[in-house]
Amino acid sequence: MTEWVKRIVYTALAAYLLSFWVEPIVGSTTFDVNWPFLFLLLVPMFASLLPWYGFIAVVVLNFFTVLYIYHGSLLDWFGLWLDDLTGVLSGALPEEAIFFSAMALIGVLFAILVGRTYPSYGFVLGMIVSTLGLMAYFDTWTLYDGESNILFAILASLFLLFVTDVAKRPSKSFVRYVSIGLLAAVVIVLGSVSPTIEGDWSDRVTTSFQNALNEGGSGSGRVGYGVNDEQLGGPFEQDDGIVFIARGVPARYWRIEAKEIYTGKGWVEAPVLDSDYNRGQLVDDEVDTTPEQALLRFDRRQSFVPYGGEYPQAAETESGTEFLVGDIDESFPNETIHIRPSGKIVFDNDGQVTPETIQLRYGVPAFTEQQLELNEPVTTLTDEEQRAYLQLPDTLPDRVRDLAVEIMADSENPYDQAQAIQAFFRSGEFQYDTEDVATPEGETDYVDQFLFDTLVGYCDNFSTSAAVLLRANGVPTRWVKGFTMGDTRGVIRGEEEYTVRNRHAHSWVEYFVEGAGWVPLEATISFSDANLLQVETESDIRADDPVANDPQANQNDQQTNRPQEDLALDDVATGETAVESWNIPVWAWVLIVFAVALLVWNRKSLERLIMVLWWTRRPLNEPRLVAMHRYLVKRLRGAGFKVEGRTPSELAAEVDAYYESDEMTRLTRLFEQSLYADQTPNSKYKEYWKIMIRRIMS
Amino acid sequence: MSYRPAIQSIITAIETVIVGKEDVIAKSLTALLAGGHVLLEDVPGVGKTMLVRAFSRAIDLNFKRVQFTPDMLPSDLTGISMYNQKTKEFEYRPGPLMGNIVLADEINRTSPKTQSALLEAMAERSVTVDGEVKILPSPFFVMATQNPIEHEGTYPLPEAQLDRFLLKIEMGYPSFNEEIALLTRFEKAEPLEALQSVISKEEVEQMQREVRDVHVSSAVKQYIVRLIHETRNDPFTYLGGSPRATLALMKTAQAWAYIHNRDFVLPDDVKALAGSVLGHRVLLTAEARYKGKTSEQLVKGWLDTLPVPMDREVKEV
Known part of the structure; x- marks a missing residue:
């Protein structure tokens, strides 16, 4: 019963953490709504609590329900999907349909991982790092603003770590206390000794606008x-910081x-x-212009308006020349803007800032x-x-x-x-x-x-x-x-x-x-x-x-x-x-570091997989049994059990008491019979060994 | 291995008299089955004598008791030849050693001369009276007691003689509940009187033979030898375990495994007995004594750090 409660809490926290993926991804794509992604990512995770057939049923039902609600028709969508697939295969960027399916697959993948590896410390760390990394990446390089969410994500991460039984370690081991003490000591010492550096948390996207090309003279x-x-x-x-995204225009x-x-x-x-040339036109009236519209999405409100050809359309009003910048953003209803002699468009508001989205009309x-x-x-x-x-x-x-x-x-x-x-x-x-x-x-x-x-x-x-x-x-x-x-x-x-x-x-x-x-x-x-x-x-x-x-x-x-x-x-x-041009960009470094960190954090599962495959496929003889047992004991030591000076059965008693199991004792009986009673190794040892290795290293 | 139920019944029988001392009983039984002798060391009144008497009753062995005093002579133990005026011949009158279980009470109160006579008898399983070798009965099992508190008028046993005791066992006080149970048990009855023998002398001898068949793997032998080496190399020990101690550790481990219904020895058996086997064989340096260390503490420290061999291959440390 308590196991179930823990399981649900764990799944809910994992789902909450995963939900932080949706906003930046949706914000950086052409999707207007995020609810399909929330459903696609989160429903499978909760479905992972069900038996496998229930899981599959819920996932499939969820996918098609979301599709139907989002698109109105499943048949149409299938056509879209095929088109998109053909496009992707011929080298185009994936569009809505493929992206949609990919998100659904990610949701299922995560649900399976959550179901499989509970309560794996490594997996949870990986998920936390990837979520925070994703938020940081999107915050830095795209229009997504993660500052308001990152705190919640970190809090959720901490809770998740807590329920992942990090705190639960062999009670007799003092390693935990020693490491806590050491950590605290290091933090205090380093914190008080190291020089203070002014933190630079400002966003690359905006700061670079203040440091322009003209910072020469004093370094780079x-x-x-x-x-x-x-x-x-x-x-x-x-x-590489993004300034704005322009839609609906050719290269300009x-x-x-x-x-x-x-x-x-x-x-x-x-x-x-x-x-005249400074009050609304760049070129002579004799020059042909092609009308063009552009939709600009800014990362932050800026003090300038870029345009692709002539000055944006102007209209004479009583208060002077005004430029219609569209009604995309309701907070700027047809805001009055002025054009300076330089051609710089300035908003008639105190902050001189643009709306986040502007629809511009101008002639090319x-x-x-x-x-x-x-x-x-x-x-x-x-x-x-x-x-x-x-x-x-x-x-x-x-x-x-x-x-x-x-x-x-x-x-x-x-x-x-x-x-x-x-x-x-x-x-x-x-x-x-x-x-x-x-x-x-x-x-x-x-x-x-x-x-x-x-x-x-x-x-x-x-x-x-x-x-x-x-x-x-x-x-x-x-x-x-x-x-x-x-x-x-x-x-x-x-x-x-x-x-x-x-x-x-x-x-x-x-x-x-x-x-x-x-x-x-x-x-x-x-x-x-x-x-x-x-x-x-x-x-x-x-x-x-x-x-x-x-x-x-x-x-x-x-x-x-x-x-x-x-x-x-x-x-x-x-x-x-x-x-x-071969230089690796910063974000790639970040990704590489994350990948390596993930690998390091998950090395136990990798090692476990390799060891299980390696040992259990070969016939058991005494040297192998001894080697397997040595490995098991090594892993137990790694898990915090005291190994030195313990006889196999003493260790088994403690391990089984901790895991509330009896496999370690059974395994140890077989080990003892082989090593101390000189009997032929019993192949059942491998079964127990596999169980124990999975238990210790999960 | 056929005697496992018998062993259990011995322990159960003795436990009707001795409350909550299963470990002491098992160790005593171990010494008996390994063919060795036991030194019980504790303050008076914790049931040392009661234990020995219960033992002799439960196993249907001939029980003899010697209260050691300073004026005791060796012949008081071995027996003497007296002149029989009727037959006009010297006749051998057996001393108290001529029993199966001998309780040597307060062994440190007698003179070294008498002590060595006892210890010699324990080792040789025979006594020499008037140049005539008298074989002691079999099984021959001495349980000596010693009071660690009083030192005045005592003759502490020399180390060489302590070595002859296979195990030194401390009784210890019973716990609160055990002591309550003790009161209840002795309130109206005398359990010792009601104790019936559950096993015969021949069966004990058979068990002693079977104990020798208990398998000791090379891994366990390594463990034993490494442990003994620890006793010799520790800076706090003045004198470590002798090869006799090594042998004793293995033999008791065999018997312990036998009592626990196994035909092979585990490192656990060695660990369980190391304190009792080595405690009286290890001499501490003056520095260690000054620092308040006891040999029991040292043994515990060795056991806590010495890796248990998980390998058949013999490796010298």
């Missing part, structure tokens, strides 16, 4: 989107804002500039070659604006201006000049690197240092240099910050999804072409501007933006042009960067 920064760009340069580390660069004033060290915003411009190749004096921009966009610091060395003239000597219009700069960077002299990058010291100019001295850098170096060179040649430019398109998640529910991470933070250039507007330029080598700039040639004007509408093409683009990772494709990439 971390890649991400930053606010302050006054001091550029210095190496940085890659960061995500523009956030531009900066106008180059200081010689970095970029700052100009004083308020006011013109597609320039024609004629529009780009216009070479007319700039009239659209005000004089004040032109001064800002052509500004260069007095400290800029003359050789930079000379180089600009040299590069663009043969170029007639701004577009050609921009192309010339792009070609100049790609000529093979320059090298992309994120680690061995200098920070300009003292009077050194950032652009000058890169162009003439180091020739090694990342997007900031290339984009800033391009902007400065174009300005030196009289083309208005501004420096743009944002993200590249991100990693594809594949087509989910018919729409493409991209995961944009910190390491996708990027900068590029916009230059002004009268009659076309602000035209983007990808200056950084090893990056392609296919996802940034769309130019329609004569032949494809009718094809209506093939790049944007062809996911397959985009996928290819995206794969071949994925920034910073496929450096080996670039002819200037060195061996060093190739080695870097």
Whole structure:
């Protein structure tokens, strides 16, 4: 009876712990509800208390009931499942149906393990570590926030350990007290002696946004989107933290804002500039735009809004220009947002934060070659604006201006000049690197240092240099910050999804072409501007933006042009960067450590399995019997029994008293008859031995 | 092995007189079956004499009692030849040693001369009177008692002679309930008078022969020898167990196994008897005595740490 109560408590706690898996997994997939997973994971666990036929019946019934309620029809679902299976077999990412089944299988697996190994210490530890690890992983790398749950998970773990009879050890053994005392002593000593380190519990996903590219000078920064760009340069580390997930769009660069004033060290915003081009449009009215919608899901509320083309749709109201950002999040009902001259979208609330989900509508411009190749004096921009966009610091060395003239000597219009700069960077002299990058010291100019001295850098170096060179040649430019398109998640529910991470933070250039507007330029080598700039040639004007509408093409683009990772494709990439791409990411290390820890914790079961298989399959003779008994005694010692100085039967009496069994005594009788009475070993010994080994090592 | 019920009935019979001393009874029986002698050491009044008398009654053996005094002569034990004036010949008058079970009460009160006569008789199972060797009856089983409290006017037994006792047994006080039971039992009756013999002298001799057939495996022999080696190597012992002690341990273990209805010896048998076999054979150093250690404590310590061999293969430690 008490066994049953213990069993139920144990199962309930295990189920509760397992239920923590559901939220992060559901949150990171396209499922909207979590109840099917709760049922699929938890019902089998409780069913494991039933006899096997009851277990199977309940599991099958549960699976189809959940399916029916979730999907409405079982036949439809079977079709979906087959489709999905075909897709998976041909290399696609698993979709709903497969995922659903996988979760059901995990539920059954866990239920069987729970039923099998109760009350196994190793299994419970494994389950606890994997649950906490899963929560930590999802908390760190995805949008899931585990902080509120982790405490409950830990509490449940502690209770689970308690009911798993950890406390129950041979009563006569003092090992337990000694180890408790030792542990306490070590904790107290280490706790009081070791130096205090400020804990860093902040989330990778958000902190990296505060430490931007511009932390150069003082060691290594971390890649991400930053606010302050006054001091550029210095190496940085890659960061896989997720910023947002974009749905429903083809591969696009995500523009956030531009900066106008180059200081010689970095970029700052100009004083308020006011013109049409800063009040709602990027490109001239003559440029065709394709309407596009994107659904962005942020990890945390951010102080910026990325967009994929033109500024998001604006509407004039009495209070000024407002941008409709949709009504996805009820806490932000059509919130008023403002657009700053830099193109930065700012919410009209105190915290200047975005909702967690935003539906954006904007037009994606597609320039024609004629529009780009216009070479007319700039009239659209005000004089004040032109001064800002052509500004260069007095400290800029003359050789930079000379180089600009040299590069663009043969170029007639701004577009050609921009192309010339792009070609100049790609000529093979320059090298992309994120680690061995200098920070300009003292009077050194950032652009000058890169162009003439180091020739090694990342997007900031290339984009800033391009902007400065174009300005030196009289083309208005501004420096743009944002993200590249991100990693594809594949087509989910018919729409493409991209995961944009910190390491996708990027900068590029916009230059002004009268009659076309602000035209983007990808200056950084090893990056392609296919996802940034769309130019329609004569032949494809009718094809209506093939790049944007062809996911397959985009996928290819995206794969071949994925920034910073496929450096080996670039002819200037060195061996060093190739080695870097072999680096094992942190989460993989975490997984490896967990796997090893699990293996270590479960080594007993492994060893038990091997030993049982090894010994019980061979005919029993005396040396084997002695070896088996020695092994058994060794395991008993490991389980905390006092072995030294005990005769076999004394040990047996204690072991049987502890396990409330009689197998050890029976086994010992057989052992004694063989060893002390010199009789032939009785093969029944193996049976008892197997029982005892399982009992001790479970 | 056919005498197991008989053994049980001996123990049951003796227990009607001695309350709650099954271990003492079993050990005494062990010494008897192993052909050795017992030294009972305890304070007066715990039932030493009662035990011996119950023994002799239950086994239908000839019981003799000697109260040792300082003025006792060896001939008081062995018997003397007296001149018979009628037959005009010297006639042998047997002493108290001529019995099957001899209770040598307060053995440490007599002179070493007399003590050694007794111990010699115990070892040789014969006495020499006037140059004539007299064989002692069989079985011959001496149960000597000794009071550990009084030292004045006593002659402590030399170590060499203690070695001749197979076992030294301490009686100990009965527990509370046992003592109540004792009162009840003796309230109206005299159980010793009612004790009937349950086994004959011949049966005892048969058992003694069977005990020698109890198997001692090499693992157990190793255990015994290792234990004896411990007694010799311990820094607290001045004198360890002799090979005679080794033999005694094996023989008593055989008898103990026999009493427990087994035809082979377990390490448990050795452990059960080690204290009684070795307690009086191990001499402690002055330092150990000063530290208040007793030989019983040392034996217990050895038993607690010495690994029990689980191997037939003989390995020297």
